[in-house]
Amino acid sequence: MTDKIPVTVLTGYLGAGKTTLLNRILTEQHGRRYAVIVNEFGEIGIDNDLVVGADEEIFEMNNGCICCTVRGDLIRIIEGLMKRRGKFDAIIVETTGVADPAPVAQTFFVDADVKEAARLDAVVTLADAKFLLQRLADAPEAKNQIAFADVIVLNKTDLVTPDELAEVEARIRAINPYATLHRTVKAAVPLDAVLGRNAFDLERILDIEPRFLEAEDHDHHDHEHHGRGDHEHDHDCGPDCGHDHHDHDHAHHGESHGLKHYHDEDMHSVSIRHEGEVDPNLFVPWLNDFVQAEGADILRCKGIVAFENEPRRFVFQGVHMILDGDLQREWREDEPRVSRLVFIGRKLNEEAIRDAFTTNVLRAAS
Numbered sequence: 001m002t003d004k005i006p007v008t009v010l011t012g013y014l015g016a017g018k019t020t021l022l023n024r025i026l027t028e029q030h031g032r033r034y035a036v037i038v039n040e041f042g043e044i045g046i047d048n049d050l051v052v053g054a055d056e057e058i059f060e061m062n063n064g065c066i067c068c069t070v071r072g073d074l075i076r077i078i079e080g081l082m083k084r085r086g087k088f089d090a091i092i093v094e095t096t097g098v099a100d101p102a103p104v105a106q107t108f109f110v111d112a113d114v115k116e117a118a119r120l121d122a123v124v125t126l127a128d129a130k131f132l133l134q135r136l137a138d139a140p141e142a143k144n145q146i147a148f149a150d151v152i153v154l155n156k157t158d159l160v161t162p163d164e165l166a167e168v169e170a171r172i173r174a175i176n177p178y179a180t181l182h183r184t185v186k187a188a189v190p191l192d193a194v195l196g197r198n199a200f201d202l203e204r205i206l207d208i209e210p211r212f213l214e215a216e217d218h219d220h221h222d223h224e225h226h227g228r229g230d231h232e233h234d235h236d237c238g239p240d241c242g243h244d245h246h247d248h249d250h251a252h253h254g255e256s257h258g259l260k261h262y263h264d265e266d267m268h269s270v271s272i273r274h275e276g277e278v279d280p281n282l283f284v285p286w287l288n289d290f291v292q293a294e295g296a297d298i299l300r301c302k303g304i305v306a307f308e309n310e311p312r313r314f315v316f317q318g319v320h321m322i323l324d325g326d327l328q329r330e331w332r333e334d335e336p337r338v339s340r341l342v343f344i345g346r347k348l349n350e351e352a353i354r355d356a357f358t359t360n361v362l363r364a365a366s
């Protein structure tokens with residue numbers, strides 16, 4: 001895995017500060033060389049003109065940002081880059097401000113060649129401290145971008161009062177409690193806070209998301225807000241879609257569960273904790289079926305699972321209905337064999353998820 005090229009996906013709504021951060025990355029003395037892929041709307045990309053830095057290679061995807069189109073472009077661009085390996089150390093993909101990061105992230109799971117050559121390092125989302133609340137109200141993509149983030153750079157803090165900042169941060173946390181968050185002016189964040197995160201390295205989920213294993217079960221609100229039905233970008237791909245929606249192996253189960261979820265209108269996260277092992281022959285099919293059925297509403301899922309008679313941890317993650325997972329390092333002696341799953345998405349029915357897990361994985365085993 002180590003010789004794969006790390007890819008950072010930079011996202012964030014229009015004007016949030018993506019280019020500002022990119023310029024910072026490209027001008028700072030860090031001794032690394034980045035290839036930059038800019039996903040720009042329209043025929044003529046203007047972002048190129050704004051990006052400084054002589055040595056970086058910049059490629060553009062000019063045909064919009066939606067779903068499979070971008071993926072095709074991105075795959076071709078990354079494949080082209082791979083022929084020039086050695087000329088750069090890492091890739092940064094700057095997505096257009098209105099893009100849903102899901103298809104970009106999916107590229108690194110589903111395309112065999114890309115998977116072979118590159119690994120998604122982290123999704124970094126720029127958030128505009130002044131306008132994020134408005135965007136959350138009127139732009140579903142803005143919410144997706146927050147939900148997807150491994151790292152959130154809450155930028156333009158100079159434009160808001162401390163109270164406003166606290167409010168926007170609370171809203172971000174309601175959507176995504178797991179990302180690391182940095183408050184910035186002019187995207188001034190230490191580069192190692194956004195690059196080289198290994199946030200998508202399944203082995204490191206716990207390092208990146210220490211809260212992942214915390215006792216949960218705080219609030220159990222039942223929120224059924226929403227009703228916006230903003231599904232434009234959900235991947236309910238039709239028959240023409242080139243998506244490869246099956247490419248998983250994952251598994252686990254659990255048995256007790258603490259559900260915690262946060263909610264922000266229709267977006268929230270549900271976590272399940274099972275104090276013990278699960279039968280992979282029950283867990284894996286359940287997870288696959290669940291994600292296939294509900295994937296349009298699930299933006300992200302992750303989990304670490306203890307399998308019966310298996311010394312290694314099963315770790316999975318997914319983007320919509322695409323799942324990826326494998327057995328990784330062994331459980332340590334002092335480590336409780338607990339199974340944990342987290343789903344982040346829209347309209348997730350917490351009780352239904354809990355019941356399905358209990359019925360199909362736990363009860364079925366007894």
Ligand SMILES: Nc1nc2c(ncn2[C@@H]2O[C@H](COP(=O)(O)OP(=O)(O)OP(=O)(O)O)[C@@H](O)[C@H]2O)c(=O)[nH]1
Nearest residue numbers: 013014015016017018019020097155156185186187
């Ligand atoms: N006041 C203030 N302005 C900022 C800050 N960061 C960036 N800006 C300004 O905000 C504007 C937009 O920043 P960009 O970095 O171009 O944002 P972007 O996300 O790349 O924008 P798009 O490419 O349109 O999506 C620029 O004029 C920046 O100079 C900040 O922390 N505070």
